[in-house]
Amino acid sequence: MSTIQKLLIAAVSAAAIASACGSANAAEAKTIGLAVANLQANFFNQIKQAVEAQGAEKGLKVITVDAKGDAATQVSQIQDLLAQNIDALIYIPAGATAAAVPVKAAKAANIPVVNIDRNAEGAPGDTFIATDSVASARQVCDYILKQAGGKGEMLIIHGQKGTTPEVDRTKGCSEALAKYPDVKVVGELWSDQWHQDEGFKLASDLLQAHPNASIIFGQADALALGAAQAVKVANLGHRIWIAGFDGDTAALEALKNGVFDVTATQQTQKMGRMGVDAAIALAKGEKLPPVQLQDATLTTKENVDAFIKNHP
Missing domain, CATH: 3.40.50.2300 (Response regulator)
Incomplete structure (x- = not known):
């Protein structure tokens, strides 16, 4: 049995326990899990900041975990999030390997998944928000x-x-x-x-x-x-x-x-806010487009000042 298969079995088993405990797919989201690939990267930090700010504005608790670039660590972290009865998961895979495992585990627990920046091959989230x-x-x-x-x-x-x-x-x-x-x-x-x-x-x-x-x-x-x-x-x-x-x-x-x-x-801050809004909508049972691509702006010395002053 491969390492990925073992991770999947363990994660889905944990998800089944979480699902049995209730609270998944709540009518009103109260707690959102945010699983980030690596907070050493400025890009992911900006998403984290936007998610937490938007969550606070909406009265939500946001539980953030950082995989530090390790897929196996991320699978374990998401198992823990599922056990905490989160109402939705915002998920940025730490890599292509094992990326599908957390999505399958969340779905087994009836918890909606919003992917940002990276999708899971063969097991996409309920909606995918990214730059084109x-x-x-x-x-x-x-x-x-x-x-x-x-x-x-x-x-x-x-x-x-x-x-x-x-x-x-x-x-x-x-x-x-x-x-x-x-x-x-x-x-x-x-x-x-x-x-x-x-x-x-x-x-x-x-x-x-x-x-x-x-x-x-x-x-x-x-x-x-x-x-x-x-x-x-x-x-x-x-x-x-x-x-x-x-x-x-x-x-x-x-x-x-x-x-x-x-x-x-990239419109990093916007994508973080969109992730929270998508999580709230999905927790209510609403349907969203499977893919939501955003524009990025070609940036050179000539137009960079606007983005330094106000990052989108």
Whole structure:
């Protein structure tokens, strides 16, 4: 029996106990569980802050747990949330592996699930709130490829393999690349946790192997900032254009200061508020669209000030 199967059996068993205790699918939500992938990431912290603020405004108790990037830890944490008789679960999977387990456990306990940013392959929540990463990554890559003159060698630092943002941002950038036959992707590596130190290490390795590269797409701002560090250290003597994705608060300041060149600013605060409203509606038995995609805004030095002043 695989580790995933064992996790699923344990989680569903715990959910059955929680369901037997009652309180699931309450007419009025009173307590919401928020399971976050990794609060070290500014993006997830912004969602947490928005969920907790919106929950307080609606008179809800929000119980937040942080998986710190570990899927097995997250499964255990969500078992604990189910045992606390939450009325709905807002869930950001810690990775592609075992992402379906908490959804199946919550459904076994008749507890509605709102996925934000990442969906669970094969076991989606009742609604999925996220940025349209395909369209936004296409915009970001199109911008950076134009800035590079439509030619050159490109490096891609992917996010966590198999997660919804990684898959969608890869697809969007690939669609942009199809219009630039003189740009060649010469190196790609995947991060484990979307961290800046990973971006630095992966970009350093890629630049050592491909010193003529002139374009880097980091699929998150942290990866792009790490790549910018690596470019500075490598001191290769030519211009390297760097793109990120997210609109993290620290990254927006770095963008203003010319550390990297472009990002897509997500409506992070809005998605957190939407998550709470969706949880309340689902707990009442209302039906919501299975997917609710939000726009991100292409952000450069020219328009970054507005997002620094007021993050959406």
